[in-house]
Amino acid sequence: MKETGKYKPKSQAPEPTLKRLPGYLYFLEQVKEDGTINISAPTIGKELGLDPTQVVKDLAFTGVRGKPRVGYNTYELIHALEDFLGFNKVNEAFLVGAGNLGAALMAYQEHQSLGLKILAAFDVDERKIGKTIGGIYVLEYNKLFSLSDRLNVKIGIITTPNHVAQEVAEDMVNCGIKAIWNFTSAKLGLSEKIIVQNTSMSSYAAVLLRRLSDANL
Amino acid sequence: MKETGKYKPKSQAPEPTLKRLPGYLYFLEQVKEDGTINISAPTIGKELGLDPTQVVKDLAFTGVRGKPRVGYNTYELIHALEDFLGFNKVNEAFLVGAGNLGAALMAYQEHQSLGLKILAAFDVDERKIGKTIGGIYVLEYNKLFSLSDRLNVKIGIITTPNHVAQEVAEDMVNCGIKAIWNFTSAKLGLSEKIIVQNTSMSSYAAVLLRRLSDANL
DNA sequence: TAGATTGTTAATCGATTAACAATC
DNA sequence: TAGATTGTTAATCGATTAACAATC
Numbered sequence: 001m002k003e004t005g006k007y008k009p010k011s012q013a014p015e016p017t018l019k020r021l022p023g024y025l026y027f028l029e030q031v032k033e034d035g036t037i038n039i040s041a042p043t044i045g046k047e048l049g050l051d052p053t054q055v056v057k058d059l060a061f062t063g064v065r066g067k068p069r070v071g072y073n074t075y076e077l078i079h080a081l082e083d084f085l086g087f088n089k090v091n092e093a094f095l096v097g098a099g100n101l102g103a104a105l106m107a108y109q110e111h112q113s114l115g116l117k118i119l120a121a122f123d124v125d126e127r128k129i130g131k132t133i134g135g136i137y138v139l140e141y142n143k144l145f146s147l148s149d150r151l152n153v154k155i156g157i158i159t160t161p162n163h164v165a166q167e168v169a170e171d172m173v174n175c176g177i178k179a180i181w182n183f184t185s186a187k188l189g190l191s192e193k194i195i196v197q198n199t200s201m202s203s204y205a206a207v208l209l210r211r212l213s214d215a216n217l
Numbered sequence: 218m219k220e221t222g223k224y225k226p227k228s229q230a231p232e233p234t235l236k237r238l239p240g241y242l243y244f245l246e247q248v249k250e251d252g253t254i255n256i257s258a259p260t261i262g263k264e265l266g267l268d269p270t271q272v273v274k275d276l277a278f279t280g281v282r283g284k285p286r287v288g289y290n291t292y293e294l295i296h297a298l299e300d301f302l303g304f305n306k307v308n309e310a311f312l313v314g315a316g317n318l319g320a321a322l323m324a325y326q327e328h329q330s331l332g333l334k335i336l337a338a339f340d341v342d343e344r345k346i347g348k349t350i351g352g353i354y355v356l357e358y359n360k361l362f363s364l365s366d367r368l369n370v371k372i373g374i375i376t377t378p379n380h381v382a383q384e385v386a387e388d389m390v391n392c393g394i395k396a397i398w399n400f401t402s403a404k405l406g407l408s409e410k411i412i413v414q415n416t417s418m419s420s421y422a423a424v425l426l427r428r429l430s431d432a433n434l
Numbered sequence: 435t436a437g438a439t440t441g442t443t444a445a446t447c448g449a450t451t452a453a454c455a456a457t458c
Numbered sequence: 459t460a461g462a463t464t465g466t467t468a469a470t471c472g473a474t475t476a477a478c479a480a481t482c
Contacts, residue, residue: 012431015424016449022419026379026402040463048404051451056464068457068463086426100351104321114422134317154429162243179429181421185243187265195432197425201416202239204398205331207232208414209303212371212396214229215412233473257439268475273440285439285481 013061018085020058023048025081032074040071087115092153094177096168097160098123098131098138101183105159107134119153148175157181169196230278235302237275240265242298249291257288304332309370311394313385314377315340315348315355318400322376324351336370365392374398386413 013021027048031039041055048055059072062080066072082088091114095102098121106118122141123129131138139147156172158165158180165186172180179195182188188196230238244265248256258272265272276289279297283289299305308331312319315338323335339358340346348355356364373389375382375397382403389397396412399405405413 013427014449018424018427019420022402022417022423023404026419027404042463052463053451053453053465054449057450057466060465066464068465069461070458071463084427085423086430087423091426091429100321100324104317104325107317108321108418114419114426116422116426155425178432179425181425185239187240187244193432195425195428197421197428199418199421200239201325202243202331203236204414204416205333206239206302206304207235208372208396208398208412209308209331209333210230210235210301211412211414212308213303215395215410231473259439269439270441270475270477271473274442274474277441283440285441286437287482288439 011061013058017058017061020048020050021061021081021085022087024055024058025078025085025087028074028078028081032078036074038067038071039074039077041066043071087113089115090117091115091155092151093118093155093157093181094144094148094153094172094175095121095136095157095159096123096141096144096172097121097158098125098128098133099159099161102157102159103133105157106136116155118157119151120147144171144175148177152176154178155181157183159183162186228278230275234275234278237265237267238278238298238302239304241272241275242295242302242304245291245295245298249295253291255284255288256291256294258283260288304330306332307334308332308372309368310335310372310374310398311361311365311370311389311392312338312353312374312376313340313358313361313389314338314375315342315345315350316376316378319374319376320350322374323353333372335374336368337364361388361392365394369393371395372398374400376400379403 024044027044028039041059042052045052045055059077062077062084064072064077064080093116095105095118102121106121118136121133121136121138122144123138124141128138129140154177156177156179158168160168162184165182165184166188169180169182169188169190173190173194180188180197182196182198183200185200185202190196241261244261245256258276259269262269262272276294279294279301281289281294281297310333312322312335319338323338335353338350338353338355339361340355341358345355346357371394373394375385377385379401382399382401383405386397386399386405386407390407390411396414397405398414398416400416402417402419407413
């Protein structure tokens with residue numbers, strides 16, 4: 001990570017921690033169903049295959065304090081996690097590229113409780129424009145500019161072909177987007193201020209396939 | 218990572234390296250288009266925002282040797298990367314859960330050059346069974362067992378609701394699946410021998426949303 | 435040859451794990 | 459009280475980055 005130029009706040013949760021937090025949340029929601037009121041870090045750790053100390057450290061970022069001998073209050077923890085992750089508020093987003101993956105994300109989102117709300121999708125393909133997928137309209141790409149004038153959307157999702165990703169990203173930034181969820185393989189060159197979250201399926205496939213090769217000696 | 222019980226082969230590429238390798242591959246394919254025959258680690262690094270030493274180390278895992286002052290042969294490197302990652306051979310897979318995300322992966326794959334070939338998809342939903350998505354048949358879930366008797370498929374993809382993921386994973390293992398690509402939030406409890414690659418959208422959303430909160434001070 | 439780049443070994447950095455005192 | 463668990467500080471581990479000799 002590079003110098004961002006501003007003061008470092010109290011403490012930002014490291015990326016590995018952030019990636020684990022939704023796992024805790026999902027597990028705790030299950031646990032709550034069973035009527036469990038308190039749960040300890042060792043118990044959580046055993047179930048999720050994590051070191052108990054790590055669980056304690058991770059959960060500390062939410063601000064919730066546990067009681068020795070008792071553990072954490074399930075309800076309080078769930079609430080704090082949702083709050084910390086922003087899953088309980090509406091996070092509005094634009095999506096560009098209504099192909100297979102884009103369409104899936106549009107349809108998928110309601111099932112997820114991420115608080116991500118895709119307001120509209122954009123595409124240049126005439127056949128897609130005007131359709132609605134998962135209740136979300138696919139608009140002509142150029143409409144991105146006029147719509148972002150009226151709506152103050154901070155999150156952009158890119159599910160286009162690789163070769164147009166950079167251009168789309170720049171357009172998004174010009175439209176006031178502050179964070180980009182990039183599903184393409186393209187490396188985006190943007191201002192340091194813009195938060196870019198790369199999610200490339202091929203990275204995961206690479207790990208899986210290679211590990212499989214390794215296992216066969 | 219736990220003790221796996223067998224000798225450690227020469228050297229297994231660490232996960233961060235494996236995740237970066239597809240990025241190199243994609244970049245090199247672009248570079249090849251331009252007719253560039255040789256490319257140096259510093260050049261690659263500059264383009265991809267990586268330390269040149271890291272590029273050298275990463276590429277060393279493919280077995281390709283570069284020439285001082287010249288760099289690496291683009292064509293050779295592309296080939297070695299595809300080979301190392303298994304992207305150039307056919308990696309057969311079964312998919313369970315033909316919902317939104319599952320359907321997307323079925324339709325998506327042909328665009329990707331991961332060499333992943335989903336032979337068939339399975340679902341318990343009557344409305345999905347019999348359909349074909351992206352040229353792949355959705356079969357009755359129980360057919361998984363009979364089909365895996367005939368086909369020697371090693372890779373399973375789980376895109377079901379969270380609460381059935383564990384059961385499906387166990388069934389897959391019983392069907393001879395060696396590696397599971399798990400898109401659910403459920404933590405799978407399986408034999409150490411089974412390779413599990415978790416890909417949870419919510420982890421990425423968590424990082425993105427939290428970083429956005431952090432940025433707003 | 436001169437100098438950029440590879441390849442490798444050493445130093446740094448950050449995350450995970452261990453140790454332990456505080457506490458309910 | 460006794461003892462399990464939290465919370466924090468220290469040790470370990472692994473990946474990234476730096477240093478540098480080898481080489482084309």
